[in-house]
Amino acid sequence: MTVEILAAWIAAFLTVAILSFLYRDNPIFRIAESVFAGVSLGYYVGTVVTNTLKPNLVLPLANDFAHSWHLLFAGAFGLMLYARFVPRIAWLGRWALAVYVGYYVGINMIQKLQGEVLPQVQTTMVPLNSLSGETLNNVVIAVGVLSVLVYFFFSREHHGVMKGVSRLGIYFLMVSFGAAFGYTVMGRVSLIIGRMSFLLNDWALATWRAVTG
Amino acid sequence: MAFGKRLMELDRRWIFLLVALGTLIPLILPIGLAVRPTAPVQAVFDKVESLPTGSVVMLSFDYGPSTAPENDPMAKAVLRHCFTRGLKVVGISLFPNGGLTVLNSTIAEVTLDFPPELAAVHPIEPGTSYANLGYKDGGQAAMRQMAVNIHAVFPTDANGAPVTGIPLMGQVRSYQDVAIVVSIATGIIGEWWANLVNAQFGTPVAVGCTAVSTPKYYAYYQTGQMLGLIGGLKGASEYEELLIRKYPAFKEIYGRTGYYTATKGMDVQSIVHLIIVAFIVLGNYIYLASRRASAAQQGRAS
Numbered sequence: 001m002t003v004e005i006l007a008a009w010i011a012a013f014l015t016v017a018i019l020s021f022l023y024r025d026n027p028i029f030r031i032a033e034s035v036f037a038g039v040s041l042g043y044y045v046g047t048v049v050t051n052t053l054k055p056n057l058v059l060p061l062a063n064d065f066a067h068s069w070h071l072l073f074a075g076a077f078g079l080m081l082y083a084r085f086v087p088r089i090a091w092l093g094r095w096a097l098a099v100y101v102g103y104y105v106g107i108n109m110i111q112k113l114q115g116e117v118l119p120q121v122q123t124t125m126v127p128l129n130s131l132s133g134e135t136l137n138n139v140v141i142a143v144g145v146l147s148v149l150v151y152f153f154f155s156r157e158h159h160g161v162m163k164g165v166s167r168l169g170i171y172f173l174m175v176s177f178g179a180a181f182g183y184t185v186m187g188r189v190s191l192i193i194g195r196m197s198f199l200l201n202d203w204a205l206a207t208w209r210a211v212t213g
Numbered sequence: 214m215a216f217g218k219r220l221m222e223l224d225r226r227w228i229f230l231l232v233a234l235g236t237l238i239p240l241i242l243p244i245g246l247a248v249r250p251t252a253p254v255q256a257v258f259d260k261v262e263s264l265p266t267g268s269v270v271m272l273s274f275d276y277g278p279s280t281a282p283e284n285d286p287m288a289k290a291v292l293r294h295c296f297t298r299g300l301k302v303v304g305i306s307l308f309p310n311g312g313l314t315v316l317n318s319t320i321a322e323v324t325l326d327f328p329p330e331l332a333a334v335h336p337i338e339p340g341t342s343y344a345n346l347g348y349k350d351g352g353q354a355a356m357r358q359m360a361v362n363i364h365a366v367f368p369t370d371a372n373g374a375p376v377t378g379i380p381l382m383g384q385v386r387s388y389q390d391v392a393i394v395v396s397i398a399t400g401i402i403g404e405w406w407a408n409l410v411n412a413q414f415g416t417p418v419a420v421g422c423t424a425v426s427t428p429k430y431y432a433y434y435q436t437g438q439m440l441g442l443i444g445g446l447k448g449a450s451e452y453e454e455l456l457i458r459k460y461p462a463f464k465e466i467y468g469r470t471g472y473y474t475a476t477k478g479m480d481v482q483s484i485v486h487l488i489i490v491a492f493i494v495l496g497n498y499i500y501l502a503s504r505r506a507s508a509a510q511q512g513r514a515s
Contacts, residue, residue, distance in 0.1 A: 022229045048309070111408055119438055123436045187283065196240055
């Protein structure tokens with residue numbers, strides 16, 4: 001229990017230290033910021049070593065080299081990426097990056113087509129042939145998608161009808177950006193709610209209960 | 214316009230203080246605003262509710278402490294729902310920065326304070342009711358491989374024990390043995406479940422995501438690639454509301470003093486949003502009024 005209270009006090013101190021920046025920049029904020037940067041980077045390096053390098057590269061090579069020797073190439077490609085820090089052999093890093101980018105383009109091409117492009121195109125083909133609320137929705141979807149696509153068509157100058165449709169597309173974009181902004185505000189407010197809830201419940205209330213018994 | 218001018222020059226720290234008070238006061242004195250479930254959240258709830266007892270749910274904790282205020286409540290609500298229905302849960306994490314931490318802490322908390330009257334109907338036993346397989350690096354590669362062999366992706370559980378020794382995992386080899394994947398995600402991982410796992414392997418997928426990702430994920434919900442969507446703190450509060458309505462035994466847990474829930478958080482959201490809207494409206498009014506005033510002044514000068 002004492003360890004939990006101590007941990008809560010440390011977390012509360014760091015939380016208030018970070019939030020103190022809202023008043024003005026100060027050394028306590030700088031210390032907390034540096035601690036955060038260092039700890040998160042150290043945690044990430046530890047995670048990569050423990051969960052990626054060790055089980056996928058080190059242990060297979062150490063325990064069963066005969067069936068895992070091909071992993072040496074993967075390890076070499078990873079090390080080649082660091083060659084960019086040595087100007088004379090920086091070109092090696094470009095080869096490793098090329099393999100890395102090529103792999104992801106290959107993987108993602110089918111995924112994007114099958115998982116995003118085709119389903120979205122299919123769902124945009126909506127029926128417009130009946131008088132109902134659903135048809136009104138479908139009209140809005142169809143008009144919105146087409147007008148936004150016209151806005152992003154830059155191979156031709158936007159004049160006349162194209163200019164009008166493009167402007168309609170801008171309005172649709174503005175509505176969607178407004179919705180995205182509203183959701184983003186909600187997301188950010190959720191984070192401050194989480195911190196305030198921690199300060200109230202996990203720190204102040206828990207300390208009070210520990211002190212008063 | 215003197216008032217307007219003073220308002221435009223207002224030190225922003227007063228606004229920060231107002232938002233801080235708007236956050237603290239509803240947390241101390243809850244308002245209890247009504248929560249109305251929406252269709253995307255209802256769809257996830259209905260799907261979990263419709264699964265036969267004993268069905269396997271893969272619950273993927275694809276978030277970390279950075280988005281815990283939004284994702285924790287939805288993860289706990291879904292896990293509680295699964296245990297109440299007697300569903301078997303395979304817990305995994307694909308998020309590197311703290312995914313394993315939230316997976317372990319959520320399972321520990323939910324199993325510890327699970328209502329005894331519900332546990333009597335479907336007892337919660339580690340290894341048979343749920344398996345905690347821990348974190349796996351690789352993202353899409355791991356997702357792709359799980360379509361073939363989950364045991365190859367997770368050879369051991371979170372404690373290092375061989376997965377072949379876990380009774381539940383004897384019946385779970387690939388996505389074909391999983392009734393639904395529920396990903397509680399931040400960032401792009403939720404999208405991968407939809408455009409990779411559902412698109413290529415046909416596995417039903419539901420996603421609980423942060424509010425920032427929700428507008429984008431509605432496109433996947435619309436195409437049916439996500440059968441449901443729990444979006445942000447609002448979505449989490451809706452799921453909690455549905456859970457409490459169906460299983461009132463959870464009312465005591467969610468009503469505990471000092472226990473953070475999405476429903477309590479939405480009270481604060483409403484107040485803070487009102488503050489923000491008020492400042493936006495005021496700011497725009499003062500801007501337009503000052504433009505009119507300067508135009509009138511120019512007219513008088515000429």
